[in-house]
Amino acid sequence: MAAYNVISTFLKKRLVQPVSNLLRQGMTPRSLSATVAVGSVIGVVPAFGITTLLSTAVAARFRLNIAATVLVSYLVQPLQLLLAIPFIRLGISVFGLGELRLSLSEMQAMFRADWLDAISKLWMANLAGIAAWALLAIPTGAALYFILIPLFHRVLPKPKLAVVEEDTSAVDVEVIQTL
Known part of the structure; x- marks a missing residue:
């Protein structure tokens, strides 16, 4: 029971609260949808360690909320982690790198035979996985963007309209002076 409370507190503090703060920042449904779409697509790139730099650069380029995109x-x-191997397998099949297999025993055998060649082949497979991700990134991001807009229209708080009162005293003074 204590572990459940620790996990619950951690999730509220690290996940629910930051997302809730994003929703209260006054972002429009379109900008929040673009932010979530860009962050989601960039967050699954099969190249570990570049998501922060890439999401920051894209968010800055398109004037999105950088912190929200990185989050x-x-x-x-x-x-x-779950999609890295499927992206690499897709890249291998799309770019004709069929001689490379990704089972653990075959990779161990490759490293035993010639570790430099194994690193070279795995590097090419990873580049093929990144290329497969790039082929799918724009259509997936666009679909996610258009799916999320109506959802955020319903979920986000409606902006309150401010009542602007006219200052009629200047008009009255001007009318009196002309009389």
């Missing part, structure tokens, strides 16, 4: 990319990083 979303961090939140989807477990998907990065």
